[in-house]
Amino acid sequence: MLSLLLLPLFGVLGSANLDPIVIKGSKLFFKSNGTQFFIKGVAYQQLVNDTGASTANSAFVDNLADSASCKRDIPYLQQLGANLVRVYSVDPQQDNSECMGLLDKAGIYVLTDLANTATAIDSTNPTWDVQLYQQYTSVIDALQNYSNVIGFSVGNEVVNSTNTTSAAAFVKAAVRDVKAYIKSTNYRSPLGVGYAQKDLSEALNNHMVNYFNCGDDADIVDFWGLNSYSWCGPSNYVDSNYSTLTQDFATYSAPVFFSEYGSNGWKGDEIGAAGRTFTEVAAIYGSNMSSVFSGGIAFKYFEDNSSLPSGPDDYGLATVVGTTISTMSDFNALATQLQSASPTGTNAAQYTPFNTAKRACPTVDTTWQVAATALPPTPNGGWCSCMTSTLSCKAKGTMTDQQVSDELSWICGPDQHSSCLGFSPDTSTGFYPTYGMCNSLDKLSLAFNTYYEYYNKTNCDFGGFGTLVVPTQSTASCASLLNAAAATGTGGPTYSGTASTSASNTAAASGSKKSSAANLSATTPFSVMGTGVGIYILGIVFLAGGLITLLLPDGTKHVADGMRMEVYPKHSDSLGPEELSKISSRPILNLITTVRSRYAADAIAQVKHRLSRESTVLVSGYGLGLVDKIFDRHYPDSKSRPTFYRLLTGQRVWAAPGHESQTEHKDDLASVMKQQRPKKTGFRVNIGALGQRLRIGPLELRNVAENPGSLREREKRTRYLINLLLRAPFLSDGANEIPRELMLYLCFTKLLSKSVLGPLAVMRECRNGELFADAAGREIGTSLVFEAWNVMRRYLPTLQLSQALDWVTKEAQKTSKQIHPMLLEVATGIEIDINDLNGWIIEQARRFGIPCDRHERIMAMVKAKAERIKKEVEAVEAAKREKTGISRSRDSERLAEPLDKVEVKRMKKAEAQSKNLGHQTMPDHYSSPNIQPLGKRGT
Numbered sequence: 002m003l004s005l006l007l008l009p010l011f012g013v014l015g016s017a018n019l020d021p022i023v024i025k026g027s028k029l030f031f032k033s034n035g036t037q038f039f040i041k042g043v044a045y046q047q048l049v050n051d052t053g054a055s056t057a058n059s060a061f062v063d064n065l066a067d068s069a070s071c072k073r074d075i076p077y078l079q080q081l082g083a084n085l086v087r088v089y090s091v092d093p094q095q096d097n098s099e100c101m102g103l104l105d106k107a108g109i110y111v112l113t114d115l116a117n118t119a120t121a122i123d124s125t126n127p128t129w130d131v132q133l134y135q136q137y138t139s140v141i142d143a144l145q146n147y148s149n150v151i152g153f154s155v156g157n158e159v160v161n162s163t164n165t166t167s168a169a170a171f172v173k174a175a176v177r178d179v180k181a182y183i184k185s186t187n188y189r190s191p192l193g194v195g196y197a198q199k200d201l202s203e204a205l206n207n208h209m210v211n212y213f214n215c216g217d218d219a220d221i222v223d224f225w226g227l228n229s230y231s232w233c234g235p236s237n238y239v240d241s242n243y244s245t246l247t248q249d250f251a252t253y254s255a256p257v258f259f260s261e262y263g264s265n266g267w268k269g270d271e272i273g274a275a276g277r278t279f280t281e282v283a284a285i286y287g288s289n290m291s292s293v294f295s296g297g298i299a300f301k302y303f304e305d306n307s308s309l310p311s312g313p314d315d316y317g318l319a320t321v322v323g324t325t326i327s328t329m330s331d332f333n334a335l336a337t338q339l340q341s342a343s344p345t346g347t348n349a350a351q352y353t354p355f356n357t358a359k360r361a362c363p364t365v366d367t368t369w370q371v372a373a374t375a376l377p378p379t380p381n382g383g384w385c386s387c388m389t390s391t392l393s394c395k396a397k398g399t400m401t402d403q404q405v406s407d408e409l410s411w412i413c414g415p416d417q418h419s420s421c422l423g424f425s426p427d428t429s430t431g432f433y434p435t436y437g438m439c440n441s442l443d444k445l446s447l448a449f450n451t452y453y454e455y456y457n458k459t460n461c462d463f464g465g466f467g468t469l470v471v472p473t474q475s476t477a478s479c480a481s482l483l484n485a486a487a488a489t490g491t492g493g494p495t496y497s498g499t500a501s502t503s504a505s506n507t508a509a510a511s512g513s514k515k516s517s518a519a520n521l522s523a524t525t526p527f528s529v530m531g532t533g534v535g536i537y538i539l540g541i542v543f544l545a546g547g548l549i550t551l552l553l554p555d556g557t558k559h560v561a562d563g564m565r566m567e568v569y570p571k572h573s574d575s576l577g578p579e580e581l582s583k584i585s586s587r588p589i590l591n592l593i594t595t596v597r598s599r600y601a602a603d604a605i606a607q608v609k610h611r612l613s614r615e616s617t618v619l620v621s622g623y624g625l626g627l628v629d630k631i632f633d634r635h636y637p638d639s640k641s642r643p644t645f646y647r648l649l650t651g652q653r654v655w656a657a658p659g660h661e662s663q664t665e666h667k668d669d670l671a672s673v674m675k676q677q678r679p680k681k682t683g684f685r686v687n688i689g690a691l692g693q694r695l696r697i698g699p700l701e702l703r704n705v706a707e708n709p710g711s712l713r714e715r716e717k718r719t720r721y722l723i724n725l726l727l728r729a730p731f732l733s734d735g736a737n738e739i740p741r742e743l744m745l746y747l748c749f750t751k752l753l754s755k756s757v758l759g760p761l762a763v764m765r766e767c768r769n770g771e772l773f774a775d776a777a778g779r780e781i782g783t784s785l786v787f788e789a790w791n792v793m794r795r796y797l798p799t800l801q802l803s804q805a806l807d808w809v810t811k812e813a814q815k816t817s818k819q820i821h822p823m824l825l826e827v828a829t830g831i832e833i834d835i836n837d838l839n840g841w842i843i844e845q846a847r848r849f850g851i852p853c854d855r856h857e858r859i860m861a862m863v864k865a866k867a868e869r870i871k872k873e874v875e876a877v878e879a880a881k882r883e884k885t886g887i888s889r890s891r892d893s894e895r896l897a898e899p900l901d902k903v904e905v906k907r908m909k910k911a912e913a914q915s916k917n918l919g920h921q922t923m924p925d926h927y928s929s930p931n932i933q934p935l936g937k938r939g940t
Contacts, residue, residue: 019105019149023191024223026354028347029151029256029295037346039286040258040296041339042085042112043078043318047303060119064088065111066095068103073326074302075107077319081332082339085110085151087260087298090117093139105149112298114154114197115140115179122159122175127168129175130438134380137175138182145188152193154260155179158228160209161199163368167428169212172196174377176213177220181379197226197260200246207249208363214254215362215373225253226260228300232281233264243284247293252356259285259297263335265315273315274304277331282338291344299335365429375431378438385439390474391799394453394461395446397468405441408466412448420448420455423798430848436798447798454801605631612643746800749793753805754812756838757785759823760859763866766824770817773810782809784855792845792853827867830874835860835867 021032029038047062047070064070065088078086086104091097091113104111115137116122122133137155144150155175159168179194198209213222232241250257262281265273284290285297304317318332362373389395396405413421424436424444436447449467453460461467605612636642761772761782773779783806790805826833839860846853 019108019110021148021189021191022110022151023349024193024256025349025352027253027256027293027356028349028352028354030349030352035349037348037352038295039291039344039346040085040112040298041083041342042087042296042298043081043083044089044261044298044301045074045078045086045303046089046301047321048305061090061092061117063090063092063095063097065097065100065113066092068099069324071100071103073324074319075103075109077326077328077332078109078302079107081318081336084108085112085298086302087111088113089157090114091140091143092117093136093143097143101144101147101149105147110149110151111144111147112151112154113140113144114157115175116156122156122168122171124159124161124165124168127159127165127171128437129171129178129377129380130440131380131382131385132440133175134178134438135382137179141179141183141188141192145183145186145192148189150192152191152195152224153179154195154197154226157197157260158199159196160205161201163205166205166208166368166370167426169209170371170375170426170428170433171377173213173220174379176222177376178379180219180223191223193223193256195222195224195226195255197228200227200229200231203245204368208369210249210253211360211363212371212373214360216359220376221359222255224256224258224295225250226258226298228261229259230262230264230266232262232284233266234276235278235280238284238289241281241284243281243290247290250293252358253293254354254356254359256295257293258295261300262297263300263316263331274317275330277334279331279335279338282335282342286342286344288345291346296344299339304329370429372429372431375433377426377433378435380438385436385443387474388436388439388799389443389446391472392446392450393458393469393472394450394467395470396442396449396463397466398442400442400445400466402441404466405445408463409441409445409448412445412452412463420451422795423447423451434796434798451794451798454803605635609635614641614643746797749797749800749805750808752838752841753786753789753793753808755823755834756789756842756856757782757809758813759821759833760835760839760863761785762821762824763827763863764859768817769813769819769821772813781855781859785859788846788853788856789842791851792842792849795845795849823863827863827870830871833863833867835863 020034022029022038023032024030029040030036031038045064047064086109088111101111116133117136120133120136122129137153141153144153156172159172160166176194176196183192183194196213198206200206201209210225213225215221227246229246231246232243238244262285263277263279265277279299282297285294299318301316302318304320305314317329318335319326319328363369363371365372396408400408409421413425421444422434424434424439424447426433426437436444439447445466449461449463452463453467461469758769758772761778762769765772765778771778773782786806786809787802790800790802793805794800823833823835825831839856843853843856843860846856
């Protein structure tokens with residue numbers, strides 16, 4: 002039935018290596034001559050139950066792997082006037098070269114879905130996991146080399162109702178990672194990445210369209226496909242809602258086309274394929290719509306076989322029985338319409354995109370359950386494998402898919418003690434646990450182990466599906482795996498839930514962060530912000546002369562040899578107009594803040610006017626919400642943010658119980674950042690907020706003016722230490738920030754010990770070694786640890802209760818003769834950090850709806866006691882100003898009694914360390930370090 006073959010056809014003769022199609026603004030163009038390209042497509046996908054094409058994968062048909070079918074069908078596709086086929090399932094293990102070559106010669110392009118019938122993002126239980134990532138990237142690998150591949154769709158109608166909007170986050174994560182994969186592999190450009198969405202209600206359509214066009218360029222679609230069947234029977238431009246669609250997409254910044262069209266119903270009656278006249282084609286390619294839409298794809302070439310349980314779907318253009326093909330009446334109708342369509346386009350050289358603005362992200366409401374601030378992490382099989390190797394109770398690998406699904410349904414139920422929180426997302430708040438990227442069996446193992454731990458390791462049978470194993474890795478070793486991956490650029494879970502990640506990714510994607518020797522003299526290449534007594538001390542390293550320049554506060558004696566300091570008040574609102582005008586306007590390229598977490602946001606405010614997108618900021622501290630607070634207060638627009646890195650200082654606990662041979666995270670920034678230590682000299686990077694001082698190696702700023710000592714030697718050591726810091730893997734070669742899993746692990750070790758030992762010390766007024774000496778202390782301590790662990794495991798699912806208890810116990814034992822800093826601060830009337838410690842735990846517990854009574858009670862008692870003693874101390878100090886010789890109140894005097902001994906011991910230790918360092922030989926090449934900027938290198 003080739004009665005129309007004599008009609009003029011698009012691309013009948015064709016040629017090898019079709020001209021690639023490129024995207025410019027919201028339009029498609031031929032790459033070589035710039036002529037606008039309009040899609041005249043047909044959906045080309047046969048069901049597995051039909052006769053004809055076959056594949057080694059019985060779950061779906063890969064029509065591109067069946068060269069015989071391609072030879073049979075291509076003349077009919079040409080007869081239709083088609084210049085593109087949309088393929089819904091591809092088996093990357095099959096050879097598709099012959100069919101792709103035949104399509105190329107026929108002048109037919111290919112748009113393919115990356116999912117398939119067996120492997121796709123599920124609408125009701127969405128995930129973006131290792132299996133899906135491998136499927137998607139494998140299809141790209143198989144087809145990227147063909148010039149007639151126009152692009153890839155990451156999904157088809159995944160969101161199909163208001164109840165499935167959460168799936169949008171996982172589709173967008175797929176867009177992000179597929180685009181990143183194509184870029185990282187240097188595959189030919191362009192290869193567009195988009196999505197095909199069902200035409201839904203106007204409100205939901207707007208949410209979807211806006212969501213996939215908002216945020217970072219690296220996350221948004223390159224094109225938007227709309228599956229619309231609103232034009233049914235003898236309709237028109239207005240009644241079909243096409244006029245509204247055209248208005249809605251008139252300002253869209255990416256190409257839009259109908260990824261499916263061709264209704265087979267009219268006024269509630271099924272007219273079937275035979276009744277389709279395709280009069281909508283004239284509208285799609287007419288003057289009203291061709292300026293907005295880039296064509297469309299008619300659904301569909303193959304009529305489903307009548308042997309299917311549901312019968313034929315009656316959307317086909319042709320039927321296939323064995324090797325025989327017969328066209329249907331709507332085939333001729335579509336062919337006539339497509340060949341009559343002559344859309345008026347433009348040329349790329351004369352086209353300047355006017356609709357470049359991206360859409361605003363939708364907000365969470367009753368019809369939209371996806372927060373705009375976060376995306377699921379990038380799947381990483383190595384991380385999932387490492388996670389399962391830390392477990393003691395695992396699911397058996399012999400389980401079938403159905404058994405795994407059934408067990409997950411049970412153990413993730415409401416009565417199983419939150420066993421699945423380690424991989425259960427909350428899209429409305431942007432909460433995406435890292436293990437959501439793992440396959441179902443790994444998730445089940447994690448759930449089994451969590452349940453097993455909850456019941457004190459009493460049963461791991463789970464109806465014969467669970468088995469006890471000996472862990473081969475520790476949680477810390479997995480954190481180290483992430484650490485190494487990020488340092489070497491081999492990848493690791495990307496946690497879009499943090500704004501700092503988003504900022505870093507944006508800079509990396511846009512290539513806007515560049516640095517070179519040429520611009521170092523014009524900007525401040527390095528700054529360190531630390532704490533002074535009630536002020537912030539900002540030390541600035543200038544390239545000229547190779548010395549570190551420190552600016553002292555007014556009235557402070559200057560140190561020789563160019564050492565000065567710059568001072569900022571603790572709170573930004575304490576600066577008046579005159580003071581603000583006096584602050585330096587010299588740009589800061591790199592800033593390291595080591596102020597206490599609660600003051601960091603105010604500290605950044607003092608130098609915000611000196612920071613730009615070209616700047617890099619390192620924020621250290623244990624406050625988990627620190628970076629978010631800075632962003633919310635100072636950088637709500639990601640486009641204006643510097644690149645932020647998160648660091649930790651002051652770790653004093655072992656990496657994991659039973660692994661004392663591993664790195665001990667003390668006050669050693671280098672050990673956190675992949676153990677970059679100069680073993681020959683014994684120096685360590687030591688940047689941290691230590692009480693009232695900032696220390697860089699042996700240099701203590703508090704004592705510089707009083708005891709300069711060998712100033713030149715101090716300067717040399719300091720330059721060396723800063724150079725060492727700049728060479729750390731996380732700060733070099735544009736590497737990413739410390740991975741979130743590692744950051745959480747390090748934060749939680751510190752947070753646990755501080756939130757348990759500190760408040761207990763304040764209330765029991767004893768040294769750390771006596772906190773758990775009696776039953777009451779052990780009971781309170783255990784309760785505090787349990788409540789904190791119950792919160793922390795929501796973010797770090799592999800964290801075990803026994804591990805958390807061991808962290809706290811070991812810290813108490815190691816510091817048994819010391820008085821906890823929180824007790825010393827209370828005794829001397831200094832403000833304490835309990836709101837950032839126990840307060841954070843309480844806040845998160847309320848978020849997850851779990852009890853946290855013990856933390857609430859002890860925080861209230863500590864704050865009340867601290868306030869009472871603070872007033873006593875202030876009263877004593879006030880009295881001293883009037884009359885000398887008045888002693889402290891009995892409470893404050895009793896609590897502060899051992900302070901002098903502890904301080905003397907600490908000072909002696911620091912002096913001994915400094916003395917030992919001073920007698921070691923510094924290699925010559927360290928005396929004048931090549932201080933490079935932290936800003937990202939050019940892409």
